[in-house]
Amino acid sequence: MTDSRSGSPASSAVRRSVRGPVFVHALEEAYGKAAAAAGTRAFTLRIAGRVVRLVFAGSALVAFARDALGSLEMSGGSAPDLTVNLWDTSSTGVPPPSAPWTPDDLRPRGEIRGFSKGPVFASLSLSGGLAAFDETSVRGFFWARDANLLTIHERGAPLLSLFAWFFRAHGVNLVHAAAVGRGRDALLLAGPGGSGKSTTALLCRAFGLEHFADDYALVSGAPRPAVHRLYGTAKLLPSSPAMPGEGDGARLERAGSADGKTLFLLPPTPGGNDASGFALRALVVPRVAGRGETSVSPLPPAEAFRALAPSTVFQLPGAGAASLASLAALVKSVPCFALSLGGDPAQAASAVAGLLPPA
Amino acid sequence: MTDGPGFGINTPKVAYEAFDGEIVAVNLETGSYYSLRGTAAEFFRLAAAGASVPEITDVFAERHGADPGGVREGIAPFVDELLREGLLVPRAAGVSPAPFPPLERAPVTGPFALPRLEKFTDMQDLLLLDPIHEVDETGWPRAVPGAPAEPE
Numbered sequence: 063m064t065d066s067r068s069g070s071p072a073s074s075a076v077r078r079s080v081r082g083p084v085f086v087h088a089l090e091e092a093y094g095k096a097a098a099a100a101g102t103r104a105f106t107l108r109i110a111g112r113v114v115r116l117v118f119a120g121s122a123l124v125a126f127a128r129d130a131l132g133s134l135e136m137s138g139g140s141a142p143d144l145t146v147n148l149w150d151t152s153s154t155g156v157p158p159p160s161a162p163w164t165p166d167d168l169r170p171r172g173e174i175r176g177f178s179k180g181p182v183f184a185s186l187s188l189s190g191g192l193a194a195f196d197e198t199s200v201r202g203f204f205w206a207r208d209a210n211l212l213t214i215h216e217r218g219a220p221l222l223s224l225f226a227w228f229f230r231a232h233g234v235n236l237v238h239a240a241a242v243g244r245g246r247d248a249l250l251l252a253g254p255g256g257s258g259k260s261t262t263a264l265l266c267r268a269f270g271l272e273h274f275a276d277d278y279a280l281v282s283g284a285p286r287p288a289v290h291r292l293y294g295t296a297k298l299l300p301s302s303p304a305m306p307g308e309g310d311g312a313r314l315e316r317a318g319s320a321d322g323k324t325l326f327l328l329p330p331t332p333g334g335n336d337a338s339g340f341a342l343r344a345l346v347v348p349r350v351a352g353r354g355e356t357s358v359s360p361l362p363p364a365e366a367f368r369a370l371a372p373s374t375v376f377q378l379p380g381a382g383a384a385s386l387a388s389l390a391a392l393v394k395s396v397p398c399f400a401l402s403l404g405g406d407p408a409q410a411a412s413a414v415a416g417l418l419p420p421a
Numbered sequence: 422m423t424d425g426p427g428f429g430i431n432t433p434k435v436a437y438e439a440f441d442g443e444i445v446a447v448n449l450e451t452g453s454y455y456s457l458r459g460t461a462a463e464f465f466r467l468a469a470a471g472a473s474v475p476e477i478t479d480v481f482a483e484r485h486g487a488d489p490g491g492v493r494e495g496i497a498p499f500v501d502e503l504l505r506e507g508l509l510v511p512r513a514a515g516v517s518p519a520p521f522p523p524l525e526r527a528p529v530t531g532p533f534a535l536p537r538l539e540k541f542t543d544m545q546d547l548l549l550l551d552p553i554h555e556v557d558e559t560g561w562p563r564a565v566p567g568a569p570a571e572p573e
Contacts, residue, residue: 170452171547254543364440364456368541371438372447372454376547382449383436390438 081162082182086196088159089147089203093119096149096156106142107134109225110234110280110290111337115142119149119156122209127220130293133330144228145201146221152208158192171379172223178380183227185379188213195227202228214325218295219278225292226378234282234290235388238374241274241289241340242266244418248274248289248340250281251348251401251414252370258348258403262410264296264304267328269411271418274334281342287392288339294330297323303407344417345370345393348401348410356409357402358417366398427473428509435508439466446508452545455508461536464496468509474500485533492533499536506538 100120105128107114113136118124127148128135151157167175168186177184181197191206202224206212216222226236240251240263251259260276267273276297280290298305299322306326313327334340347361347369371389375381399417403410430437437446444457444465457465460481467477478496482489503509 362440362443364443364445367438367440367445368454368456371445372452372541372544373547375447375449376452376544382433386436386438386447390440394440 081176082196083198085159085162085177085184086182086194086199086201086203088162089194089205092156092159092205093147093149093203096120096154097147099156100149100154106136106138106140107131108136108335109134109292110229110232110282110335110339112143112229112232113140114144114146114228116146116148119147120153122150122153123148123204123206126206126209126212126217129327130218130220130295133294133332134291134335136335143200146204146224147202148204148206150206150209152206152210158205171376173379180227183223183380185223187216187223189216191216193221193223195224197227197231200228214297214323218276218297218325219293222278222377223379225280227380229280230385232282234280235385235392236292236374236378237279237281237370237389237392238277238377239279239345239370240276241279242271242414243274243289243340244271244415244421246338246340247343247418249343249414249417250279250289250345250370252345252366252373253347253349254369254373256350257369258350258401258410260296260298261302261304261407262346262348262401262403262414264298264302264306265407265411266414268304269408269415271411271415272331273328274340276328280339281392282337282339287342287395289342290339291331291334294328296326296328298326299323342392342396343419344396345398346401346414346417347398348403351402351404354402354404356404356406356413358413359400359402361398361400363393363398365400366393427471427476427512428468428503429471429512430469431507431510437465437469448507451507452542452547453506454541454544455506456539456541457536458539459536460496460534461499461538464499464536465503465508468503471512481533485531487533495533495535499538502538506540 096119102117102119103121103124104115104117116127149156163174169175172185172187174184174186182194184192184194186192189206189211194203204221204224229236240259241248242263243249251262253259263273263276274289274291275293276295278292280292282288282290345366347366367390370393371386374389375385401413434450435446435448437444442458444462445454446457447454464477467480478489478493481487481492
């Protein structure tokens with residue numbers, strides 16, 4: 063007889079294989095009650111060529127998702143590749159099901175032991191909500207206690223974990239990077255917070271380049287990688303020289319995050335949501351020098367990897383060796399550059415534009 | 422330092438990627454990541470493949486034309502550091518060593534240089550962005566208003 067309390071890998075696998083589907087069923091039931099209580103709303107997105115349908119119980123979370131993802135909205139009745147059901151307790155009165163974990167199972171990055179390797183993934187968000195994804199049924203769930211408690215980070219990048227899990231299974235990686243481009247060509251701007259990637263990306267936008275991503279982009283297909291749009295948002299410190307002003311179409315969503323940043327909703331930009339995306343031409347690692355001339359120099363792939371990979375995997379629940387291997391393949395497939403940001407903001411945009419093929 | 426049967430990468434807590442001239446290792450539990458170049462990268466490749474310290478000492482002594490005793494003394498603190506940082510773990514006694522590929526017999530460009538581990542800790546804050554502060558009676562975390570910082 064097998065002792066279900068044993069700590070062997072085999073028994074852990076058995077527990078996981080049972081606990082995951084049971085939890086998914088409980089989420090389906092809870093969502094169903096919320097939908098019955100509050101009615102449903104829905105809209106459909108095309109992201110990196112995949113059709114993603116978001117179905118909401120009630121309306122409290124609709125703006126949360128639509129603000130950042132609205133430019134990817136599509137019409138028509140295509141069958142979804144991924145369906146996500148969203149509800150909150152505050153407006154529907156329906157709580158989440160009993161948590162199938164103990165406090166000891168809760169890990170950094172919002173990870174939940176037993177739910178980070180599939181086929182059922184789950185993680186907790188900064189505001190204490192839940193994202194869950196069932197690989198088998200290709201269905202996701204998002205639950206929030208109260209839409210008003212969602213943080214700026216969550217509003218700027220809704221359903222981040224869900225998208226990472228779903229797209230990883232399709233060979234598309236979610237990376238922590240900004241992206242800009244021209245025509246069908248794109249560059250990634252990688253680096254940790256404070257390295258200047260958001261500022262550089264918005265300066266490029268003001269310079270006439272397209273702004274594809276502020277913090278997170280989807281990247282497919284090394285050795286010929288392509289960038290795909292995801293969120294139409296940007297976060298900046300008030301001191302940034304790239305703060306959007308009146309008349310450029312950006313809408314201030316919410317000020318005063320814990321790190322002092324302000325969230326902007328950028329005006330919808332058509333395109334960039336098909337499977338081909340934008341051809342990735344280079345990976346750029348900005349660093350704020352603060353004075354002198356802005357300059358560009360070649361960067362060894364290992365240094366580019368150090369700028370891109372740790373900050374990506376440490377933000378995504380369940381990301382590990384496989385994600386690092388994908389990111390290593392990515393940086394080895396394109397030229398990498400260091401961008402030293404001097405005192406003149408306009409030089410940054412010009413330097414980045416010079417790394418793209420001519421229009 | 423151990424003279425035991427060799428080492429292994431501390432998986433799944435640690436993952437690494439090799440580039441020309443550099444290995445980048447990531448400790449997924451602590452948030453630290455590391456750069457290893459030159460003899461540090463050579464050591465890591467060999468140790469990851471299961472080589473023991475005496476075996477690595479011999480390889481280094483041959484490649485760099487160095488005195489084995491000096492090499493062994495020179496790499497001892499580095500080995501201790503790799504173990505302390507949790508990048509490598511001693512392989513259990515009785516486990517057969519895996520065959521490791523010989524390093525390229527590239528021309529030696531200079532004397533044996535002490536291996537060095539470059540450590541980066543700027544990502545640890547992301548792991549500390551733990552949304553879980555309190556858990557209610559149903560097992561769900563209570564949100565603590567204003568408590569969590571946010572990734573940048």
